[in-house]
Amino acid sequence: MRRINGGADVNSVLDAVVEGVAQAVGFGVAAISYLTRDLTFHIAAVSGSAEAREQLLGMEVPLSSMEDELTVADQWGSLLFIPAGRLGDVSTGWLPAVDADASASLDPDRWRPEDTLRSPLRSPDGELLGLLSVDVPVDGRRPDQSRRELLEMYSDLAGIALHNARRATELEEQVRLAGAVEAIHSNATRSLEVTHIVESSVQPIAEALGADHLWLRAFADGERLSGTSARYPDSMAAGSDALLGLVTRTANEAWARRRVSLVRIEAGGATIGATEHATEPVVTERTTAPAGPSLDAQDRTLVAGGRAGWVPRRPPREDPEDPEQHVLFEYVRPLDAQTILLAPLGAGNDCLGYLVLLRRTGGPEFSPYEVQAAGQIARNLGQAVLNARLLEREHVLVGQLEALDHYKSDLISTVSHELRTPLTAITGHLELIEDDPASAPSKSFRVIGRNLERVMALIDDLLTLKKLTDTDTSAAAGVVDLHQAALDAVAAFRPTAQDKGITLALTPHAGPLLISGDRDELERVALNLVGNAVKYTPPGGAVTVTTARTERFVRLVVQDTGYGISPRDQEELFTEFFRSTNPDALALPGTGLGLSIVRRIVQRHGGSILLDSHLGRGSTFTVRLPLSRTTA
Ligand code: ADP
Numbered sequence: 338m339r340r341i342n343g344g345a346d347v348n349s350v351l352d353a354v355v356e357g358v359a360q361a362v363g364f365g366v367a368a369i370s371y372l373t374r375d376l377t378f379h380i381a382a383v384s385g386s387a388e389a390r391e392q393l394l395g396m397e398v399p400l401s402s403m404e405d406e407l408t409v410a411d412q413w414g415s416l417l418f419i420p421a422g423r424l425g426d427v428s429t430g431w432l433p434a435v436d437a438d439a440s441a442s443l444d445p446d447r448w449r450p451e452d453t454l455r456s457p458l459r460s461p462d463g464e465l466l467g468l469l470s471v472d473v474p475v476d477g478r479r480p481d482q483s484r485r486e487l488l489e490m491y492s493d494l495a496g497i498a499l500h501n502a503r504r505a506t507e508l509e510e511q512v513r514l515a516g517a518v519e520a521i522h523s524n525a526t527r528s529l530e531v532t533h534i535v536e537s538s539v540q541p542i543a544e545a546l547g548a549d550h551l552w553l554r555a556f557a558d559g560e561r562l563s564g565t566s567a568r569y570p571d572s573m574a575a576g577s578d579a580l581l582g583l584v585t586r587t588a589n590e591a592w593a594r595r596r597v598s599l600v601r602i603e604a605g606g607a608t609i610g611a612t613e614h615a616t617e618p619v620v621t622e623r624t625t626a627p628a629g630p631s632l633d634a635q636d637r638t639l640v641a642g643g644r645a646g647w648v649p650r651r652p653p654r655e656d657p658e659d660p661e662q663h664v665l666f667e668y669v670r671p672l673d674a675q676t677i678l679l680a681p682l683g684a685g686n687d688c689l690g691y692l693v694l695l696r697r698t699g700g701p702e703f704s705p706y707e708v709q710a711a712g713q714i715a716r717n718l719g720q721a722v723l724n725a726r727l728l729e730r731e732h733v734l735v736g737q738l739e740a741l742d743h744y745k746s747d748l749i750s751t752v753s754h755e756l757r758t759p760l761t762a763i764t765g766h767l768e769l770i771e772d773d774p775a776s777a778p779s780k781s782f783r784v785i786g787r788n789l790e791r792v793m794a795l796i797d798d799l800l801t802l803k804k805l806t807d808t809d810t811s812a813a814a815g816v817v818d819l820h821q822a823a824l825d826a827v828a829a830f831r832p833t834a835q836d837k838g839i840t841l842a843l844t845p846h847a848g849p850l851l852i853s854g855d856r857d858e859l860e861r862v863a864l865n866l867v868g869n870a871v872k873y874t875p876p877g878g879a880v881t882v883t884t885a886r887t888e889r890f891v892r893l894v895v896q897d898t899g900y901g902i903s904p905r906d907q908e909e910l911f912t913e914f915f916r917s918t919n920p921d922a923l924a925l926p927g928t929g930l931g932l933s934i935v936r937r938i939v940q941r942h943g944g945s946i947l948l949d950s951h952l953g954r955g956s957t958f959t960v961r962l963p964l965s966r967t968t969a
Contacts, residue, residue, distance in 0.1 A: 547701075
C-alpha cells in the first residue's frame, strides 16, 4: 500500500476510518483518496472485498474528471450525493456498480447501482484535501439522517488526519528548504567573484529544488546580455540570443514586481492527466508566486466550494503562435520541460540576473514552498553578486590608482633626469666662462643656448601633456589647413635635414586640406612626426611627407628611411616617456613624450594613427583626421 508522504500514522488512521465506515455505517465498499499537488485523487485506503481493494488501491483519478459530479451533487449536509441518471449515466466508474436488488425498483430510497455518495475531506480552514466515497450499502438503501451524520463524523476524522499529515510534510519540507537556502547563501557570500558564485551554486540549487535542468546567469556590470552563466547539467544547450533577450526582459519585469514567474507547458489541447502527446506544446498556465514569505490567496484555485492550497490560480491561455513564446518552446521542447520557474536575481532597484528551473513532464509541480525558496535563493544570490561586483569595481579602482601613482613617479624621475642633463651642461659652461673669460666663450654660449632650448622643449611638452590630460579642457574649435601645417613643419626641419645630409620632401597638394580643431595642437602633430623622422634617420637617408584627402578624411603620411622600430617597441610606442630600446635611437636626445602627445591630439580630434615600421629599414606614420564639415 502506498503511504501518504511516507507517513505510517496517517495510513493507519485512514484504514481505521474506512473499516469504521464499513462496519458502523454499513457500506460494502468505502474508499479514501487524497488530493495531490497535481490535482489528482490518489486512493489510499479501501475497505470491502479483496477484489475491491485490489482494484482500487493506488488508483488515481484527476480532479477535472470529477468536477461535473461535484458541481451537480445534492448537498446532504457536508455530503455530496449524485443520484443515478443525473450525469446521464456517465459514471466516473471508480467504484464497482452492483445492483443489489432489482425487484425493489419501486422503492424511492433504494440504492441504485449508479448512485454516488462522497464526502469531501477538508482541513479546518475549508481546504479540500481528499474524498471519502462509499458504495454498496449493506441494507440496499440510501442512508438515512443518522447514518449520514455518522458518515460525516468519520469524514471529519479522516479530514483531520489528512490535514495533520499534510502539515507535517509541509513543515518537513520547509525545514529542509530553509536549510538548503541557508547553505547556498553562505556558500555564495564566501565567494568574492561573480563567476565563482554562479558556478558553485548551480548544483546545490538543482538538488535542493529538485530541478531537472537549471540555468543561472549574472549579468555583466552595466551589460545585460553578456555576463556569467552556468547550466545544470553541463550538457544543457545554451540559449539563442532571442531566448536570452526574452528571459532577461522577463527577469527584469519580475524583479520590478518582486515576483517569481511560473510557466506550465502542456501537450496541446490535452487536459491534466491525459496521456496523449501533441507535437506543439502550449502554455496553459502562467502564474506568479511571491518571492516573500506569504502566499497570495488569489493565487489559489477554488475547488468544490473550498480552496485547494497547492493549486495555483489558472490564468488565461497564452497564444502559442506568439513568436516570443515560440522561442521558448523551441528551447524547452528537447528538454521535455513541463514547468518553468524563473526567479530574478536582484538587489535594490537592479535586476542582476536570473535563475531558471525546469521540471520534466510527469514530475511533481513546484510547491509554494519551493517557489518561495527559489525566490529567496535568487534574492540572496543577487545580493552576493552585487557585493562581488562592488569588490571587483574596487579592484579596478585600486589598479587605476596604482597606475596613476606609477605614472606620477615616472614623471618626476624622468623630468628630473631630463632637466639635470642640460642643466649640468649649462652649469659646466658657466663655470668655464667664469674661470677663464678669455677662453672661447662663444662656443660655451652656443652649448648653453642649445641646452636651454632642451629645457624649454621639455617644459613645453609637459605643459602640452597637462593640457591634453586635463579632463575639463577640450580642443579649441578652429579650422586648420593640414597641408599648410605639413609645409611649415618641413620648413622648420629643413636646416637640420640639410645639416645631416637628409633629403626632406613634401609632395605638393592643390588647394587646402581643412580640418576642424585646435591649430596649435594640429601643427604640433606635423612638427613632432617630421621632427622624429629627421631625428631618427641617419645621414644620407630620406624623409617624404605626403598629404591627401578622401571623401571624408584628410591624411598626413610621414615616411622615412631611418632606424625603424622593432615590433616589441611598437607595442609601447605611444605611451608617455617610452623611448626606443634601439641604442642608435636612444643615443639621441628626447623625452619620450612626443608620440604620446601626437596620439592624444589625434584621438581628441576624432582621428586615428597607423604605424608601419621595420627595424633598419624605416618607418611610415599615417595620421587620418576627419575633413572639416564645411569642406566635406
Ligand atoms: P622622443 O623622440 O622624445 O624620444 P617620442 O615620443 O617622439 O619621444 O618617440 C618615442 C620613441 O619612438 C623615440 O625614443 C624613438 O626611439 C622612437 N621613434 C619615434 N619616431 C621614430 C621614427 N621616425 N623612427 C624611428 N624611431 C622613432
